[in-house]
Amino acid sequence: xxxxxxxxxxxxxxxxxxxxxxxxxxxxxxxxxxxxxxxxxxxxxxxxxxxxxxxxxxxxxxxxxxxxxxxxxxxxxxxxxxxxxxxxxxxxxxxxxxxxxxxxxxxxxxxxxxxxxxxxxxxxxxxxxxxxxxxxxxxxxxxxxxxxxxxxxxxxxxxxxxxxxxxxxxxxxxxxxxxxxxxxxxxxxxxxxxxxxxxxxxxxxxxxxxxxxxxxxxxxxxxxxxxxxxxxxxxxxxxxxxxxxxxxxxxxxxxxxxxxxxxxxxxxxxxxxxxxxxxxxxxxxxxxxxxxxxxxxxx
Numbered sequence: 001x002x003x004x005x006x007x008x009x010x011x012x013x014x015x016x017x018x019x020x021x022x023x024x025x026x027x028x029x030x031x032x033x034x035x036x037x038x039x040x041x042x043x044x045x046x047x048x049x050x051x052x053x054x055x056x057x058x059x060x061x062x063x064x065x066x067x068x069x070x071x072x073x074x075x076x077x078x079x080x081x082x083x084x085x086x087x088x089x090x091x092x093x094x095x096x097x098x099x100x101x102x103x104x105x106x107x108x109x110x111x112x113x114x115x116x117x118x119x120x121x122x123x124x125x126x127x128x129x130x131x132x133x134x135x136x137x138x139x140x141x142x143x144x145x146x147x148x149x150x151x152x153x154x155x156x157x158x159x160x161x162x163x164x165x166x167x168x169x170x171x172x173x174x175x176x177x178x179x180x181x182x183x184x185x186x187x188x189x190x191x192x193x194x195x196x197x198x199x200x201x202x203x204x205x206x207x208x209x210x211x212x213x214x215x216x217x218x219x220x221x222x223x224x225x226x227x228x229x230x231x232x233x234x235x236x237x238x239x240x241x242x243x244x245x246x247x248x249x250x251x252x253x254x255x256x257x258x259x260x261x262x263x264x265x266x267x268x269x270x271x272x273x274x275x276x277x278x279x280x281x282x283x284x285x286x287x288x289x290x291x292x293x294x295x296x297x298x299x
Contacts, residue, residue: 029062038238082224117252141189166275
């Protein structure tokens with residue numbers, strides 16, 4: 001195959017189509033290539049083998065069994081697909097071709113995609129990175145959550161919830177020149193939580209430049225941008241969004257955000273409870289029925 005996938009076939013389609021022809025150990029590696037693309041791109045054959053519980057020889061052999069000349073050519077094909085920009089309509093068309101018209105098939109497909117994301121987040125390496133991110137977010141003077149488009153809604157949600165537990169946070173969810181006003185909020189002692197994906201949009205690039213000038217660390221949530229900006233981020237949380245080239249699924253990212261909320265609240269328990277008490281008091285001042293809903297339950 002000389003490192004090229006069949007025309008119109010996605011990387012996932014290509015790998016899954018050959019899965020039954022592989023030996024059991026090779027199937028494990030092939031599944032790793034599909035489910036953990038970021039790790040496949042960033043790690044050596046030996047590191048991939050360790051993560052997947054097999055040998056580095058098996059990693060190389062699997063790449064060749066999938067029709068690639070080497071692990072490097074497999075990575076090149078994977079990166080080319082991840083950094084491509086199929087239209088939303090094309091992504092939806094591919095997803096519907098896989099699910100068909102049955103609602104139950106759509107349900108199973110989406111559940112399977114989110115189960116893949118959860119498997120990645122259950123890994124020890126991901127948990128260690130998550131711990132470091134929580135420490136960074138908790139210790140910052142202020143937090144800034146970046147996202148535009150669908151990610152902007154998640155940035156707004158994360159910002160709202162972080163503020164509710166007593167952690168001053170701004171949402172950088174504006175696009176275009178409107179983002180400039182919000183970038184003025186970012187300064188020394190802060191941290192940025194970025195939800196962004198390839199390609200490298202101008203807003204993302206400018207935020208990196210601005211954060212770099214002020215020594216502000218950036219934590220990136222992405223399944224494809226990490227390799228392109230590895231030297232500009234403090235940490236990458238590689239949450240999958242479903243099959244490459246298909247409709248993006250953001251459920252895994254929402255799970256991660258809510259895990260961050262709980263972990264940060266646990267790290268500053270008294271501050272979080274006091275802040276929620278103040279929220280209840282303010283709600284009560286606006287609507288007296290809220291005064292009956294206290295949050296404080298301390299022994």
